[in-house]
Amino acid sequence: MKEQIKEKFKVLKVAFPYTIPVLTGFIFLGMAYGILMKSKGYGVGWTVLASLLIYAGSAQYVAITFLTSIFNPLYAFVMTLMVNARHLFYGISMLDKYKNTGKLKPYLIFGMCDETFSIVCSAEPPKDIDRSWFYFFITLLNYVYWVVGSAIGALLGSLITFNTKGLDFVLTALFVVIFVGQWKSQKDHKPSVIGVLCSVICLFIFGPSNFIIPSMISIMAVLSILQRKYEKEGIKKEVMQ
Amino acid sequence: MTLTPFQALIIFLVATLATMITRFLPFIIFKDTKSNNRYISFLGQVLPYSAIGLLVVYCLKNVNFKAPTNWLPEAIAVIFIVILHNWKENVLLSIGAGTIIYMILVQFVFI
Secondary structure, three states, X not given: OHHHHHXXXXXXXXXXXXXXXXXXXXXXXXXXXXXXXXXXXXXXXXXXXXXXXXXOHHHHXXXXXXXXXXXXXXXXXXXXXXXXXXXXXXXXXXXXXXXXXXXXXXXXXXXXXXXXXXXXXXXXXXXXXXXXXXXXXHHHHHHHHHHHHHHHHHHXXXXXXXXXXXXXXXXXXXXXXXXXXXXXXXXXXXXXXXXHHHHHHHHHHHOOOOOHHHHHHHHHHHHHHHHHHHHHHOOOHHHHO | OXXXXXXXXXXXXXXXXXXXXXXXXHHHHOOOOOOOOHHHHHHHHHHHHHHHHHHHHHHOOOOOOOOHHHOHHHHHHHHHHHHHHHHHOOHHHHHHHXXXXXXXXXXXXXX
16 A cells, blocks of 8 residues: 555656646636636635636636626537537547546546646656556646636735736747647658648638637548548558657 | 526536536547547547647737737747757746746837
8 A cells, every 4th residue: 555655656756847837827827717706706615616627727717707797507508618629639639548547537538628638648758657647647736736726816816916927828838849849759740730720720710719619620621631641642650650 | 796606606517517528528429439440540649739739829819910019929939939949858948938038028028
């Protein structure tokens, strides 16, 4: 038993450094969320409840608009589905990695936010580290940062005095770094290029608040064409990696 | 507070349910799909790359070209991160330095 706990702690120590950028970003963004909730009349209890249950930053921000207007759960449901549709991509990407994670799997899926996905899909833990638990601790640590950050914001938001403008860029930086890391590790850059190009084109056509779902559809369409082309050319799976 | 506590709770539960659907759905749909389904396994291989590309654009979605302050800080910081990370390959250094540069730019340079 003691041995097991020691083993888990070792995995936790390996996982932690991967989450440091998220620690910074989530404490700050969580606080911003707590402050905003407080300003709408929802105290720390409501804030923590939302972070524990919903655990999706953009959806939680959208939910505020539903808390402060006429009661309309159906619209809230549809809007949340649309805001979070990108998670579908993460799920498909993780089908394989999460296949043999056993009893941890439901929690890994529950906690798969943008940040957790981006770390899990790019991080390569050392060989002697249990992958399932490595993924678990990354998921759990990010979850804790978000919940704690939003609680701090709701409790002490008004006491913050230093200028935090631009600090939220830490999460953009995280994704850019992961993008560059992926780029360097892959021979075939088409999937990355397709992801960026389809999104940029849809952003120009549909605007910042409506471009996610068209982007996902166009990415799927182009990837399907690519797959057919590869099948025709008989390119083996190995080339993709 | 415009909603009653009960109504607020319903909103939270509905938002939770919708979020969980988006996260669990692929695992439920493809539960019985064996890894020999070539299309799904192809998507599983390439989507992580496309999805991170989408995520980068998503984070930069409010950038626009109406004024230099609306895009220059982002452009400088992103280019800086790309060059630094390509060179040093140190994740925390790239993220930390990139964020500090961005904060300096939006707080002191492009006000």
